[in-house]
Amino acid sequence: MAQRVSEWTESFRIALEQLMAHKVRSLLTALGVIIGIVAVTLMGTAIKGIDKGFSNSLDMLGQDIFYIEKWPWADVGDEWFKYRNRxxxxxxxxxxxxxxxxxxxxxxxxxxxxxxxxxxxxxxxxxxxxxxxxxxxxxxxxxxxxxxxxxxxxxxxxxxxxxxxxxxxxxxxxxxxxxxxxxxxxxxxxxxxxxxxxxxxxxxxxxxxxxxxxxxxxxxxxxxxxxxxxxxxxxxxxxxxxxxxxxxxxxxxxxxxxxxxxxxxxxxxxxxFEINRSEALEESLGPVKSGIAIAGFFITGLALFVGAIGIMNITFVSVKERTREIGTRRAIGARRQAILLQFLIEAVSICILGGIIGLAVAYGLKVGISSAFPNFPFTFSTDLVILACALSILTGVLSGLAPAWQAARLDPANALRHE
Structure with a gap:
């Protein structure tokens, strides 16, 4: 148990040293994750804001009230003259x-x-x-x-x-x-x-x-x-x-x-005639929310995919640069699991850094948009923070697993002879 705790502690220490030693490279590598987190956070903020605004609007319209009117609360399209002639x-x-x-x-x-x-x-x-x-x-x-x-x-x-x-x-x-x-x-x-x-x-x-x-x-x-x-x-x-x-x-x-x-x-x-009710507005609201969600997930997926590829490449480069270090650690008794954990934590750390920066940028944009549109109830919730952190960690694990596995499988003798 003590050995496992020591391995985790050592892996976090090395990951932090690598981030500090290559600040610009780490930041550029995390750029895809940053964009992805900003996209998914703003998408969630917009959808939650629409839901909150819609709920407030239902209360204003009266959820127990019908409206008898000439026109429906929907886009009538080509049937405009039909309703106009009523x-x-x-x-x-x-x-x-x-x-x-x-x-x-x-x-x-x-x-x-x-x-x-x-x-x-x-x-x-x-x-x-x-x-x-x-x-x-x-x-x-x-x-x-x-x-x-x-x-x-x-x-x-x-x-x-x-x-x-x-x-x-x-x-x-x-x-x-x-x-x-x-x-x-x-x-x-x-x-x-x-x-x-x-x-x-x-x-x-x-x-x-x-x-x-x-x-x-x-x-x-x-x-x-x-x-x-x-x-x-x-x-x-x-x-x-x-x-x-x-x-x-x-x-x-x-x-x-x-x-x-x-x-x-x-x-x-x-x-x-039309009997309109507040719930009917959900039908017109659904496509708006779906459009925002599709656009947000597309941008998020694309950005995280590009970010994951970048992190994977940089981690492979890091493994190659530190082959002799890996060989030395293996020669003095480091387990393969410790080597794998080290590089995996480094990849996850870059993604978490990107996630934190992405959340900060998204919150700043949310404040700016709220100032420009004070009547729109933008909502920045704990759920979005948890989602952003989970996506960051998942991206780090998926992008760092292959290079970390390669580092863990290196033969100590060959690694020590590496120039």
Whole structure:
């Protein structure tokens, strides 16, 4: 046992001496491993970031909410005209759905809320936000809204039916229009399309959908008030919350049948509407993640293969350069296992060095990318560090095994005569 410990200790000491004696050569040899570790780490960081961002986005969209819309949440490709020619969603259909829900207490559906969407400039004094997401809805939107009110309140049914010009600001909208502090927003007025709206609430920060579309750049107003400046139906939707504990698939089928009746569709007619749900976005997200994974594994595999070939060649050169040393060690009693272990540890040490440098470079790139895209949730986890270390060690073992085996099989007498 003591002999084995001594062999391991001696092998690590020699490996460290060789790395220190040939710093530049070791670094250049490890370059392939460095590139491979950077590639696999950034790939894992991106995929984990997408998963985290997607999970956060599902929470914002509401995992128990269906969206009845004209368009599906997917690339429609050549079928664009098919969806374009569909009849618009009528916000009044929400009340028909609610009447049916009230008449059927065992329904899997809880409540339907209409939304009329438009994009307008929102102004306050000399400050303005262009293309703000305006959501005209009912007072019941507060029930299904995934964002809490940070300040103030939601508008009431009374304010809705009397078409009061009241507004709830998204977090970023409030911060932009009221840089002195969102607490100053309550009771103040903002302008939309020439109409003055009193600020009665500010939403808490929600973040963005996969770092792209911010949920904080919206405002919410009564649907009745919105009709004063926007009557188009092209972007209407109805949001339906599923009853607590209900099966989502059962609720989906129930809502499909109900809305087909509202639309007066015959059994043989195709649906002229879409019922979108947050889980459906996974289908469009899958190819993105697969593409990143394929590219990352290809670059990683290629870089590690090139790195392994380089390490193998350098280790063969090292064996040839130190043939007399090997012969001397064998002559004074060193076992073949000790020689094999020595060169194997040297190869693994170069790969571990490359892995450490690769992780450092990847982390630096992650910090830089996060600074450039602060809304994207890049995730640098312990799992990635473990994976990088495992790949480094595996590459070192595979690339160093052949030259280490050759060194261990050298005949001591012939090795000592080597010039």
């Amino acid at each position: 009849a618009d969603i009528e916000t009044s259909d929400a009340e028909e759905i609610n009447r049916w829900i009230r008449a059927n207490p065992d329904s899997s559906l809880r409540i339907a809320v209409p939304s009329k969407i438009a994009f307008r400039n929102v102004k306050r004094d000399d400050r303005s936000i262009s293309g703000t997401y305006i959501n005209g809805t009912s007072s019941e939107f507060g029930i299904i809204n995934t964002a809490d009110i940070e300040r103030g309140r939601f508008f009431t049914y009374s304010e809705e039916i009397s078409a009061q010009n009241v507004i709830i600001l998204g977090h970023d909208v409030a911060n932009t229009l009221f840089p002195e502090g969102t607490e100053q927003a309550l009771g103040d007025r903002v302008d939309i399309h020439g109409f003055k709206f009193e600020v009665i609430g500010v939403l808490e920060r929600q973040g963005s959908f996969l770092g792209l579309q911010s949920f904080d750049k919206q405002v919410i107003i009564p649907l009745t008030s919105m009709l004063r400046f926007h009557s188009g139906n092209w972007n209407n939707n109805i949001r339906i919350q599923v009853a607590a504990g209900a099966d989502m698939d059962v609720a989906y089928d129930e809502l499909t049948g109900l809305y087909r009746r509202i639309r007066s569709l015959l059994p043989e007619d195709e649906n002229d």
